[in-house]
Amino acid sequence: MPKKILVAIFLVSLSILIFEISLIRIFSVLMRYHFVFLIVSMAMCGLGFGGILSAYLRKKIQNEEKITEIIFSLVLITSISIPLSVILILKTPLKDFLLGYTAISIIPFIPFMIAGAFFSYVFETYGSIMGKLYFSDLIGAGAGCLVVLYLLKIFGGINTVFFVSAIIAMASFIFAWKSLTWKKPIISVIMFFACFSFVFLNFNHKFFKIPFISSKNPEATKPLFTAAENNSAQIIYTEWNAFARTDVVEFSDLPDIKYIYTDGDVPTTMHFFDGSIESISSLKNTVFYLPFADLKKPEVLSIGPGGGIDILVSVLGGSSKITGVEVNPSIFSIMDKFSYFNGNIYRYPGVKVYLDDGRSFVKRTKEKYDIIYLALTQSATGQAATGVLTEGYIHTRDAFKDYLEKLNDDGMIVFITQNELLLFRAFATFLSILNQPHTLGGLPKMMVFMSPEEQFATTPYRYVLIAGKTDFSWERKEKMKDMAEKLGIKTIFIPGIVAKPPFDKFGDFVDLHTFVSTINSLLENPVNIMPVSDDQPFFLDLSFGVPSQFKKLLISILIAVILCAGYVLKNSRGRSNITMFFIMYFALIGAGYMLIEIFLIQKFMLFLGHPTFAVSIVLFSMLAGSGIGSFVSQMWEKQLIKKVMISALITGLIFIFYLLFLTKIFDIFLYQTRYLRILISVILILPAGFIMGIPFPSGIRIIKKYHTSTISWLWAINGLMSVCGSVLAMVIGKTMGFSSTLMTGALLYILLFFICYFAKNKNWFQIDSSF
Template sequence: MKTKSLPVIIGIFLIGLTLFMYQITLTRLFSTILSYHFVFMVISLSMLGLTLGGVYAFKWFKNQNELADTLLGRKKLSVLSLLSLALLITIIFLYKIPFHPFNIPIYLFLSTLPFIFGGYYLSLAFKEWVNKSNILYFADLIGSAIGAILIVLLLNHFSILRVGFILSLIPLFVLTFNIENKSRKIAGIVVSLSIISLLVTQGTIIDNWSKDFGAFKGSPKMLASLSEDKPRIAYTFWNSLARTDVVETDLDQDKIILVDGGAASRMIPFNGDLDSVEYLKGNLGYFPFSYKENKSALLIGPGGGRDILLAKLAGIESITAVELNPGSLMAAEAFKEFNGNIYGTDNVTTYIDDGRSFISSDSNKYDVIFLALVMTQASETLGYALSENYIYTKEAYETYLNHLNPGGTLAFVLHGENDLYKATTTILKIFEEKGIPREDAVKYITVVNSPSTHGTTSDHTLHVMYPLLMVKNTPFEKVESEEIIGLALNAEAKILSLPNFHEKLLDFTPPKNMEGSYLVTDNYPFFYNQGRTAPFLVIFMLIVTLLLGRYLTRKSLITKNEDVTYFKTYYSYIGLGFMLIEIPLIQKLILLFGHPTLTFSVVIPILLLAAGLGSLSSKIITTKVTMRTIGIIIFVYTGILFVYLPRFIDTFQGADLSLKILATFLLLLPLGLFMGIPFPSGLKIMKDRGITDYVPLMWGINGWMSVVGSILSLVLAMSLGYNITLLVGASLYLLFAFHNRKIRAFLEDKHS
């Protein structure tokens, strides 16, 4: 006798919520100790645990219907208990054990366990209650949508360890709903809620324990380069965006702000007397502010505040600082006695925002716009996709140039030669579109190489490191070029290209026929990627994921039943298609919302909520509309988004946040609604055809293809751009539509 469906629906809602929050917590944790490629690899491969859970459930209970009730009773208790234990052990281990490269396989193994148990629980619940699959899928998606919002709130207010304890208790709370004895069930619910409440309100003991972040002790990422200087962490701040540390060393008077253990910026000792930082005039970042008279400056990503000092040293009267990471500003505030309260001085106005988003809605113009080593190669959008931000694209450069006063300067300090090639190629393209040929555009651009890095390599080529790139909206005047020569001599820096004297810019620009490999646009925003293809590791991950998923499901799919093969393709299409549409949309909408975390917290819940509503209404919709038509609708609507999304973003760029969210909800609602229909509808048809034993396997295949889709979206985007990736996702739903001619015939026969 089956139990009531309400506990199962609540359980699926909460487990879906838990697994989604666990995925994001895992990403946030790994981002501090692993490079971004490895973060993406470990997260992607560990999520194959969902597939493995579905395969295990299929194998263990195939054709054993009498055991299904046992699973939803006694067996479910053990699965939920194991899930709870796996969540707690994994997060504590990853947080406390010192990092070592050889530990990565252990990270992968432990990270996978919660997904295995979660996938096992969910796939069997769908199998047993397949007649309510539309409601169950609705609960799963709504749980994930709420989890996307809730995890941001939790990570912004609590330590990762406290979040881990909270997550581990949720499966135990679900477990209490499966206790048959009513009094014990009530007692279990009360106890579970009480413990969770205590963790939320009184979890400071765990927060104090979390101050010892053991994983940092293996000198990961930037700390490795500081190890000889005996680095000491003097301050730490966690939130959903990043971990921010202030590091002190024995050999440097400056303090270093690290974001996720990697991206570094300097905090300079300053007592309020600019004479005490006169030595900074030898820094290339001083040049754009001082080579001519300037009164106003916009600084994007000033981090520890050195850029502000450079502007002040040059006499800039009005400074606007835009910093994406609030942790950097909190670190500067915590050490304001050390840095002279640099962000709090009278002529400095500070905003926490993405630089591109800020300037797109800013009506002011500036004499100087300055970006120094702004790098956000983390696993952005809270781990949903590898992302570059949009501050180094052609469209961004055009926006910056349009916000300069006449004769104003756009300046960058870059990392090396690859950055310089990409930046110059992109800027020359802008001038070319304005009718200024490359040969004349060199008069608008100056490049200076950093001091002590202008030697030659073994093959006698110039060693370009941390170059300064300055672009004006008018040609450089001779007197300005002469001033730059003086600054370069004082700093012992080498001029690589200078209008009026040394116009060699085209030596640092690829040939015209290779322009496409270096041009950076909003469609292809991968400024730091080498070349026009995905890195080898990402392609390798795609191959491994395909082969591993195939290996896990191969034996289970050996059957003479054509329907099983048919539904394997069915769920492969929707797993791939969903991700290949979702991820490009998230990336593109970063341009609207600016902040990656905010974009994630808005777009993911909207899509999942809409898909949940589609699932809930799928029984009604599929009586009137065929699955083939639904696939075509998704294809057509995605095509409409492809055409009109840039105009939508431009229209609402300067709108209030509430209006942006409402407009995005209305835009994505139809798409998500129809994308939520195929999954539960397919399960219902499987039930009608008598192959419910394969429901857990189809759950696993859908999960496998979702992981493949997330990696494939990156490979396609880094090779062809996000526009093509979006169109490939849409095309998969068109293929899905043609694949569903059999379902159409089946439904027509059923309703005739």
């Protein structure tokens, strides 16, 4: 049986990880990223509540001969519930999506809970070999981090769900094989082929697809859904990957433009180009062309070129060298697929486009540019497998400093957005950099323009902020003003020449806090437009503090943990001290592990150069390392508590060291090839993961000696605290920065060391002195 169990755990763990990532991808198309975080986090609580279900099953069914049957049933029901949950999500009237996050999260909560019950039941039953079980669990999850990259690319988010359901059905067959009745293996086989066949049927015929949320819910509506309400709009191509879903939309009344949406958000435009300058001459009337009023044959860097309008305008403006950095892999295949329409602009002479994170590329490149475009790069992405939604490092104060350093003396940064409030935040960010004590102030280095309002219906490129490395000369400002008038573009602010509301409220110089307070005094609902840092990279989040939904979720999880702990203590059979110890033990591991994991993903994103690479490499290294550590811990028969103490202390010290020196390590290797940076990342993470993989299985093996029936409840507490750690990471990251997130995680492991030390000195482990 143990061999079957190890294989089944591997398959189920792999599948659940892929299911989680697929859910994040599906919800990321449907909703804004804060909503995605809330719903997925609540759904993930199901893994913890699965421990309670497991405890109930064990209490109701105490026949040892039923163990295999129970495990088989849990695995099979997981296989069935996963595709059913996604079908229900896709068929739920989407006007009701915002009626309650709890209501919509209950649908995916069910399969997570059943899967959690499977893990908990198995761990409680075979706790004596917990090191091997946990090894199989973590290696399966680590493999899922890699496998999902290919599944989403091949099948898309919805079909990947059916694929993993087939994998879990295969796991159920392991327990059905050699069963006394033929019904079990037949059911498993039917489920396997049904799900596997449906992958290809739905792939070709689209029985189930992402529905559209009505624009009557403005808080939830994505621009893609608003566009879809136009009778002339049609989605002509869709591509999925682990980064996002990307759609190409065309409008019958706009034959020369196609719109590319990433996760349904603000689109980038792809224009018709037949290779002749005449075919794109109309782009001279856009805000993109403004920088070419003064610069001759400039070298251009486009961060996030998308459909290529930045590149086309640069060609039109006579640029001598054009470099693009695009983070979405699907954009490249889309540009190749529609090369007949866009003139194969990504491969145009003098043009070179890289697949990379824009900020990471800028930090590594030694080139300097005359123009750096940041056009509609404002989109948040769901970081798969963590439930954490982040925005990257494109718009932080540190990033804008890097961009300015990569400009030639007369160079300029061109920031283009659809959102006026983000324009103000970008302005405030540049102001904080340029308005230093040793300079004359930031205002002489910035200009603001706006597309004509009548163009708002057809273009997302509305507001433009141009920031220079040095003060703009009077002659240069006059040229920009004349160019704007010629192109029909509104001039909002040119220092010393034009100052329209709200910039008419300022004189020649203004400090950051005066700017921010003045802008907010003019708004009906004040927002947070202060600059953000690399440690708190929430540029799109304009709220003050933490959204109330996050606080409610955090409090709800803690209440559930307290209730579970209360039940365990009530049934501790006179061992309340050691029971309380194990409650704290597994709670600290759950929260601490997630706090550290989320920090590492965030931190390595810039170093590795792509969010998808960061998630995959960090999670795989951490989970694989922990799995190996768990496997090795199974070989230890004596002094487990002492080994847990050592591993907890080492973990805390390692990450305090990383907090102090990781940035310096990155600076040393940042300019190396991506493969070497991946290797360095694995070397930094895997050994730490090895140490972190020791406490959990060792704790289960120890508690097995005392009170086996509490294992399911301790699994519940650990699972809930893992979600709590994820939410807490976002709360701390938003309010104090991700460095504080890591410090909190490290301190929790050091606290684990102290409670183990205390318990050992109090001789609480008396059943076996070897502990």
